[in-house]
Amino acid sequence: MTLLIEPIQSKTSLGEEGILFVRNDSIFDTMVKVPLLVASMIIVAALLPIQSSFSSPRDLDLIIYPDGTTHVSAEIDVDPFLTDYEVNLFGSTIDNLVVIGDDGFLLDVDVIYDTALIQTFGSSEITIEYDIHDLVSKQGRLWTFSLDSPSDFTLLLPKNSAIVGMTNLPLNMEIINEQNQLTLSSGSTEIDYFFSTNSISNPDEEIKNEEDNSLNTIIAGIVGGIIAIVLTSIVIIGRKNQKTVEEIDEKITKEDVIVETNNILDLETIFKLKPDLREDDKELVKFIFDNNGEVLESELRKNFLQPRTTMWRAVKRLEREGVIEIEKKDLQNLVKLRKNMEEDN
Amino acid sequence: MKKLALFAIIVLIFGTVSPSLANQAYGQNDPSILLRIAIQADKQIVNQLDKKYENEIPNNINILYEKGHRAVESLDQSLSNNDIEKAKQDFLSAMNSFMQISRIISQSSEKVIVVNVSQKSNQTLESKLDRLEKYVKTLESISQKHKINQNDDNFTTAYSLIQDIRNQIKNDEDSSKNLNELQDLIKSIKNKIRDSIAEKQSNAVKNFFEKFLVQIDQKLIQAKDLGRDQIEIDKANELIFEIRELLSKNQINDAKKVYSELKVVLKNIGISVKIT
Numbered sequence: 001m002t003l004l005i006e007p008i009q010s011k012t013s014l015g016e017e018g019i020l021f022v023r024n025d026s027i028f029d030t031m032v033k034v035p036l037l038v039a040s041m042i043i044v045a046a047l048l049p050i051q052s053s054f055s056s057p058r059d060l061d062l063i064i065y066p067d068g069t070t071h072v073s074a075e076i077d078v079d080p081f082l083t084d085y086e087v088n089l090f091g092s093t094i095d096n097l098v099v100i101g102d103d104g105f106l107l108d109v110d111v112i113y114d115t116a117l118i119q120t121f122g123s124s125e126i127t128i129e130y131d132i133h134d135l136v137s138k139q140g141r142l143w144t145f146s147l148d149s150p151s152d153f154t155l156l157l158p159k160n161s162a163i164v165g166m167t168n169l170p171l172n173m174e175i176i177n178e179q180n181q182l183t184l185s186s187g188s189t190e191i192d193y194f195f196s197t198n199s200i201s202n203p204d205e206e207i208k209n210e211e212d213n214s215l216n217t218i219i220a221g222i223v224g225g226i227i228a229i230v231l232t233s234i235v236i237i238g239r240k241n242q243k244t245v246e247e248i249d250e251k252i253t254k255e256d257v258i259v260e261t262n263n264i265l266d267l268e269t270i271f272k273l274k275p276d277l278r279e280d281d282k283e284l285v286k287f288i289f290d291n292n293g294e295v296l297e298s299e300l301r302k303n304f305l306q307p308r309t310t311m312w313r314a315v316k317r318l319e320r321e322g323v324i325e326i327e328k329k330d331l332q333n334l335v336k337l338r339k340n341m342e343e344d345n
Numbered sequence: 346m347k348k349l350a351l352f353a354i355i356v357l358i359f360g361t362v363s364p365s366l367a368n369q370a371y372g373q374n375d376p377s378i379l380l381r382i383a384i385q386a387d388k389q390i391v392n393q394l395d396k397k398y399e400n401e402i403p404n405n406i407n408i409l410y411e412k413g414h415r416a417v418e419s420l421d422q423s424l425s426n427n428d429i430e431k432a433k434q435d436f437l438s439a440m441n442s443f444m445q446i447s448r449i450i451s452q453s454s455e456k457v458i459v460v461n462v463s464q465k466s467n468q469t470l471e472s473k474l475d476r477l478e479k480y481v482k483t484l485e486s487i488s489q490k491h492k493i494n495q496n497d498d499n500f501t502t503a504y505s506l507i508q509d510i511r512n513q514i515k516n517d518e519d520s521s522k523n524l525n526e527l528q529d530l531i532k533s534i535k536n537k538i539r540d541s542i543a544e545k546q547s548n549a550v551k552n553f554f555e556k557f558l559v560q561i562d563q564k565l566i567q568a569k570d571l572g573r574d575q576i577e578i579d580k581a582n583e584l585i586f587e588i589r590e591l592l593s594k595n596q597i598n599d600a601k602k603v604y605s606e607l608k609v610v611l612k613n614i615g616i617s618v619k620i621t
Contacts, residue, residue: 065472071479083557083604096480106539106548108601119601122553129483131476133621139453160387163382169433192447194389209590236599308391310411312400333400 025148033245060153064161068136068143069095073129080124087116088212090147145191149184156181157193165192233296246302264293265335273341274321280304288324288337297333360546377430379436383417393450406446413442470514470524477527478507484534493541499534503527547597554592554600558585561607564616575615581610 011041038056056075064070078085092114099116100287105291108119136145142164152171155179157163167190172183182191215236265273267289273280288295288305301311315335318324322341327334390410402410416439422492423432482504488500506527513520562585565578584607591600612616 011588065475067469069472069474071476083553083608096476098480098483100483100487102488103545103549105542105549106487106535122462129480139448140453142447142451162385164386164389164393164447166382166440167434167444168376168439170382172375173382190444192444194393194447196389196392308395310414312402313407 005036057151057153061156062135062147062150062153063156063325064145064158066135068138069131070135070145071129071131073127075125075127078119078120078123078126080122083119083121085120086117086125087128089116089130091132091133093133095131095133097128097130099129108285112246118135126252142194143193145193146189148188149186151186152183153186154183155180155191157191158195160195161193163191163193166190174277214221252329264289264339265341270323270337270341277321277323278317281314281321284314284318285323285337288297288335294334294336296329297335301337362460376424376432378422380420383439385421386440387414390443390446393447393503394572397450397453404574406449407445409442409449409512413439413446416442429487441550442464448530463531471511474507474514475508478504480506481531484531484538488534488538488541491538491542491545501532503530503534503564506530510589543597547595550601554588554604558588559614561611563583563613564611568614577610577614581607581614584610 007137057076059075062070063073066199072090074087076085076087091110094111097109097111097116099118100108100122101107102125107121107123107126109168110117116128118128136143138144143161147153147190156176159177159179161180163180168184168187170182171186174181203216210251267286268287270285271277277285284300284304286298291299297311299317300306301308304311306314312320315324315333318335319326322338324335325338327336373534390413394410395404398406416435420432420439423429423435439566481500485500493605506523510520510523510527512518513523564583565585569575569578584603588600588603591597593602
């Protein structure tokens with residue numbers, strides 16, 4: 001069966017033996033045009049950077065102050081053969097505008113609404129600096145920065161601000177004087193931030209702090225252990241000197257205490273009474289049981305590495321099942337295994 | 346020769362394409378920053394939820410938070426697996442969820458929050474002062490570059506005023522008088538700079554105008570040959586003459602004003618103001 005449509009290349013370039021055959025004369029024809037092609041590409045390559053540099057700032061840096069006003073600093077390459085240059089400002093409410101041309105000359109500017117007409121008169125590079133009140137809005141405690149930038153830019157956020165939302169991928173982030181500086185790409189960007197009483201933490205430092213804390217915990221544990229051993233030794237020596245009757249009484253009292261704490265049911269009974277408990281909930285119950293039947297919700301979160309809301313829902317679920325009860329202790333939730341659970345069933 | 350030409354083409358193609366490649370690479374230089382930002386946002390949202398709702402978090406917020414938190418965990422996982430594209434998606438998903446939560450919280454809390462007016466205005470004043478200080482520093486650098494001697498050392502006075510205002514803010518005192526004084530001083534500094542560099546700047550503008558007006562002359566001759574509006578062409582020539590007169594008298598600002606008129610006339614004739 002023959003192919004109805006045969007690719008042209010296969011007709012012309014394959015020889016009888018299926019060897020790739022290329023016609024040299026057509027290549028030479030093409031090569032005559034090569035110098036022309038090279039010349040045109042040189043022109044295109046030379047023009048491309050000029051076009052892009054005149055249309056957008058070479059450097060754009062923004063600083064947000066705590067009151068939401070933003071300082072804009074932009075360096076722009078301009079056509080030195082023009083008498084003036086029009087720049088779109090990022091808004092209309094601006095202060096402290098200064099435009100500097102080549103050789104540090106202050107250039108004259110006419111601002112009409114959100115456009116600045118700069119008299120460049122031969123300057124090839126200008127620096128524009130101004131403060132603008134239009135880029136950050138506030139609702140409640142939430143501050144929102146919005147910008148449609150013609151080029152990549154850096155954004156320095158105020159001290160103690162914490163980002164809680166953003167629409168763009170940042171290109172980079174640095175911490176400068178306890179302030180977050182983001183590098184963002186051109187286009188529309190929105191960033192939400194709150195002012196936090198907690199200073200912005202550098203995760204690297206956090207890790208370091210955690211390491212320090214764990215070291216402190218180890219040291220505290222060793223010291224505590226030594227003290228405990230010493231105290232236990234003293235107690236043992238003291239007990240040896242006590243009368244046998246007292247020993248018996250103490251034993252009885254101790255047993256009472258154990259009975260008291262274990263008034264809650266053992267795990268097997270709980271799980272028998274509540275056969276529908278989820279496996280992860282059973283783990284929670286086991287953890288509470290192992291901690292003498294009561295534990296703070298925050299400890300559960302820490303131990304099971306669960307977010308606040310997830311743990312809160314799990315605890316509420318166990319409360320509905322009648323397995324635990326929640327009490328307030330120092331503004332925290334104390335989760336306790338319920339006594340007399342059998343009575344419910 | 347032909348090999349050389351082919352090599353040149355390859356170099357040019359690479360040269361044209363490489364800037365965009367470099368830009369993409371820059372965006373991926375440290376993807377771990379995505380996780381850092383997302384974790385910070387997660388913690389902040391938990392704090393805000395805790396403050397606002399304690400344990401009575403509305404279901405819609407709860408769902409959003411779960412989604413955001415899961416995205417943060419997934420982001421961590423994606424970065425561990427070196428799956429950058431997935432990490433980017435996770436990051437945007439997490440930040441989008443947290444953004445929605447923060448907006449819901451702020452909308453519902455707007456009525457409740459009591460703003461400490463005094464504190465707020467002080468903060469605004471402090472920020473304003475920071476900005477003015479930055480402005481003064483910019484003017485100082487221009488002044489130093491052109492070796493301009495400011496009367497009675499204006500910059501020292503400006504910095505001293507800034508310090509005084511800072512102290513007044515700290516002590517909750519009225520700083521409006523000093524603030525006005527500072528703003529007036531800044532205006533005077535700016536004018537002094539303008540006056541001092543006027544001569545240098547004038548020479549630069551004059552040189553530019555000389556070249557520029559020669560080009561305009563030629564374009565007007567071409568326009569005449571093309572049969573454009575003679576009245577407008579005559580008007581343009583008059584304005585050019587006037588600019589040259591003003592430049593010879595060193596009246597640069599007046600020359601600029603006349604130039605603005607000339608631009609309009611040239612536009613009417615159909616001449617581009619750009620010289621080549």
